Amino acid sequence: MKNLIFFITALINTLTVSAQDFQGMAVYESKTSTADFQNRMQGNRDITPEMQKMFEERMKKAFEKTFILNFNKSESIYKEEEKLEAPGQNQGGFRMMTSMMGGGGTFYKNVKTKSYAVDKEFMGKEFLVKDSLKTIKWEMSGDSKQIGGYTCYKATAVLPASKSDLRNFRPRRQEEDEKKKAEEAKKKADSEKKTNLMDEVELAKEITITAWFAPEIPVSQGPESYWGLPGLILEVSDGKTVILCSKVVLNSKDKVEIKAPKKGKEISQAEYDDVVVKKMEEFRQNGGPGGPGGRRMN
Template structure:
């Protein structure tokens, strides 16, 4: 019991020191996050595609679903963007509908202002630049007493549940097999694909935040806890902080993105769904063929 009281005193003292440290107006920090999204490959590819072919495509997709982001933050503002890297040379080959869709997404900086509760995101989709303007999502966080250590930071667990109707690009489905000429099967697959596009899903979010950095910021659109969020598990995605730099010598100007066609989140989701269905129909009409053609 004495040990427990001692630990609580250490936490309380650390929190008090942290609050005093972060009260300064020119305070700034940088947090580096690794984002990984698991992919269901069980239904991916053409019927008869070899495991080696699947593996090559999975390796190419790894760069799409494993990213490093940097969150630059102050007390009230943050900018979240992908760490710049040299692009690996293209290996060519088949990627089908997914390769076409994924290569058409370019996610730009995401800006959050927790005072005005506003969110701005720069997004390029099929050659068009959009500026998604929205209010910050309101999470009904349930904060528990469970803790764990992430690096040198003691973190507390919080959970929330949201409803999402965003299209899930990680759940691949085989196109209809034209050789079988099974209209009933084709119809079932088309209906299943349509449900993927329109269904609202319930997603549970598990977040770990540290009160040693007492700001209500976090990676991506996550925010609203009494400390910086260092880890998020939501649906098939895990975002984990790997490094934090407090008050770096070289300050970064946090500037909200301003270029692109202004749309709301709902309007942008409709644009994405319509284009996704268009690509799906074109892909289906070609019998599921896509990518770089036949090899000689």
């Protein structure tokens, strides 16, 4: 009997240590459709073919990224893969665009404490956004498919659109375009005013998320702020942006330290959203990145 109790105790201790040491790494490819923006540009007489080509090239860089997720049973860090950029790239308004495309900084999640922290650089100022993880009300469909050899199951949810994420902006509806043009017709024409693409878009109120998770990887983690499913999320889409896992490594000998970022001015998500919205409004009023709104923040 003593030997049996000893064996059971040792087994429990071994499983506990194993769970504590469990760690994995996943590589994700993120792509966002730019078709709507490109169509609007083609119909804009103020944009030359050369400007359109340059814009499309930079949009592709900003909207196609590779991320690494390192995770254990309760924590994770999600970070964009570092790439060496050519001189002159990612400047001005495109620097702001990149910081609003889910890239930059380290996104830390703790599903045990239901908290997150992410360090962001926006307009030359460093922020440390810290807040509580929002509970996502996932609905299971029972559908399944294979992703990288893992059987994944489908779940959907409707979430409020983040005000500070450029991917949540959509082309304005036709009736709103006509109303806006009528208002602008009443104003004095300014021949030197620069083309402002921010006038062409609006923020979606909510987005529908479709996720595919793998129960074989028993962690409630996923890319960006996604979590709360009984298995690692290997694919997630909001209709415009698709984040797809291309590689998974479990329990590698090389462990990665998973810890929350600490650099930057501490701020809540709502406060950070307000900062971004105000700066975007400055950009809109001043004709885009070339106007006074493109200066560094104080």
